[in-house]
Amino acid sequence: NAGVTQTPKFQVLKTGQSMTLQCAQDMNHNSMYWYRQDPGMGLRLIYYSASEGTTDKGEVPNGYNVSRLNKREFSLRLESAAPSQTSVYFCASSQDRDRGYTFGSGTRLTVV
């Protein structure tokens, strides 16, 4: 099993450009999440989707949009990238809270 697959792994954007981060899971999990990880800040929740067809804001949603395309895929879009969005982005999925999350390997984004 591939688990959670994120693309791309690295990206450099100019300020004002847009891009979409892709995430797909093959574990038939209901819930999916987008986190960003910054030094000294830990993992902060951007958006999550409890089930197919639903999305909700997390702790730091400003500047982002998401789409739960189907049960497998959950994408994160930056409409107009800013240097403050330079970070490592992780997608995760879960079936039950009790079993924790399965994370992807991350997307390293630099906005210049």
Place this chain on the structure above:
Amino acid sequence: QKEVEQDPGPLSVPEGAIVSLNCTYSNSAFQYFMWYRQYSRKGPELLMYTYSSGNKEDGRFTAQVDKSSKYISLFIRDSQPSDSATYLCAMSPNAGGTSYGKLTFGQGTILTVHP
């Protein structure tokens, strides 16, 4: 004040040492407690999971929860260089019968075990 506080370290210990990693939290609704391990340039992976107060042991790892003090710990016995990683605590409230749970993470502690 953050809901979950974790000493970022870094922590450097010799091989074979006992390591203690700790988190404190302020939200008394947290019921589920987890520890994740993250190797450099990788995603976090679930290491230990506990529910409510008490101890849970898995090989060289012991997770401890003290809800009265709002304090959780992860102990690593006979630490190995392969344990060098960032360790993140995470916790979630009891949301009844829902099948999802938003985890709140600590900042992570960077651990280096040197031979």
